[in-house]
Amino acid sequence: MQQVHAAAGASRRRLLTGTAGLVAAPFVIRSARAAEAVSIGVVMPLSGANAQFGINARNGVQFVADQINAAGGIKALGGAKIELVVADATSSPTNAASVAQRLITQNRVLAMIGAFASSLTIAISEITERRNLPLLTMSFSDEITGRGFKNIFQVVAKASVLGKAQLDLTMQLAQAAGQKLERIAIMYEDTAYGTSQSGGLRAAAKAAGVEVVMDEAYPLGITDVTPLINKLRGANAQAVFPVSYLNDSLQIIRAMRAQQIDIPTIGGAAGYVIPDFARGLGPAAEGVLSISPANYDLAPELTEPFRQRFGYFMVHEALENGVCLSVVAEALEKTGKADREALRDALRGHRFETGLAKAMTGGAVQFDATGLNTLSEPVMVQWRGDQLVTVAPGHLARAQAVWKR
């Protein structure tokens, strides 16, 4: 460690002599953890394009960890505290894999939670699967539980299911308002998330006999959406389904409003369901719909403390990542030992109904043989002021949807 500090000291000579140490030194992280604490890795994109989502997700996990620790830790392990090891996955799968490796061997984590973006999660899962370490995630991609891996757990519905629900629930809302949808527009960013979710959307449209009059991919970080919106104007669609992260979603809605296109807009989660969306758009956000794998208003008593602590509502990525930790804690209570393989076996099959897991649709979490949470059901949410209200499906709805044709 001495050499490492010397390198940070930045004298040129010492920098070079310190190099050897830097290279070989296994990077010991200062961690004054109690002997019995349970280390859980939290790998999120804390820098780069998805940083805001990563920070939200980290807050969600932190929220649950603090609750568990305040309530006396893991009782079956003699009151062991949960210790989070937070690491930045950046936006590159190569870095995400390195980080995962580090958490396993340096920090001796028992399980990992991460990493928001599907490509990062998949990269990490290649490491965790080979090391038999449970990885819990709220990434959507179908690939995640589609590869026959034994150590991965997806707490939300898959992208294709989300895409299908995005269309099906919209059809229901339109029908309830007396409109039959016949022509829709799809636009999505060409990322893993955008393509797989739009795939589900497209397949559902075909199955429902709805014509897709516009089907456009655009690059992530698009700077001018005007051509896209011009095309939308010409397409004569009755509703538009944009699937994107935050910046694109703001641009798309702004450009639509500027051109006075006010057909119903049904976003694909991500950028459409975080406070920054309403903050960035102001009144233009009102009434925008989005699909979401979960919503905070389904369990206000569990999510309100989050708002009080962090100052914004418990966005779905915070909620679901918190659920990941909640599920791990309950599984540890069940096995009574801090062993990764015992933990993995305890995760599978059991119905998790304590803590934040109750806030998921279905009121619980249960993983099937592939690691998918079979109880998760996507919901449709709508912006009302600075709040997101669940409006579909019927049995979960908290309010009637506003549908403008």
Added chain:
Amino acid sequence: MSRALVALALLAAALLPLALESEGYAIHVLTLALLFAALGQAWNIVGGLANQMSLGHAAFFGIGAYAATILQIRFGLSPWLGLVVALALGGLAAALISLPTMRLRGHYFALATLACGEVMRVIANTAAPLTGGPAGISVPFGAEGVWMMRFEGGRPIYWLMLGALVVVTVVFEVIRRGALGYRLRAVRENIAAAEAIGVDTARVKLQAAVISGALTAALGVLYAQFNFFFDPDTVFGVASISVRIALMAIIGGIGTAAGPILGALIVIPLEEFANAALSDRAAGLSQLVYGAVLIAMVLVEPRGLMALRFSWTFRPRRASA
């Protein structure tokens, strides 16, 4: 550096993993550093000897990674054979890219090559049936075996990367000391003068580009086997690959065999260390520190850290000033 010193360093590098935890983090970082050292060295053939600042080496890297992985998935082809295919495809791609861009100089060459990498990224994102599109592609997970390049623990792939670095460095040194090296340096110093003394500059540049591209593609295959998963934005990325490759040589010292090795052994662990030490503090702080240190390195010695070493060796007064 004397031969004995090189042999000693090599022996130490080969024995080092035995002292480290087999599936540990340190070995993972070192393997990554060796990979980027080899990539920087392959880049050095064009960027260092001929001073053709390519920012498009991701094109070859990605072609290698994709070609071998797709062949492995579809036809069960061994990555060792994939290496051969990658060498051929990388060389071919380099020739194709080199033909229209070789007359460009300086920034124009850099921009043109940058565009080539970006074009490949867009193609890989679009050709989803072949490449898996933006969702990325995973190397098949199965039983261990040398033939399929699947190993127990982290040591074999470390040795594989070390071997790759040795091969690329030998190729670089052979070129540098040989006729091609002199011709490339003639091109670098003054292209008109090189033409005047009878150097076929177009041909020399093409040769260098093909060798560099082929080696880079082969390293792409090893990367795929090391990281198990990649997507177009990773292997064809400007920041993640193209600039990083060039960075190794630039930080270490362009045009010298030790430059990219030194660069990679500093830059990669530095990046990891910044992430390990700082990423649980303020979000993004680790990247900021990493970037700031890189900027400081280039400001302190624009010729690379190798130059720094020489200036200490030969002019100690200047260094202490």
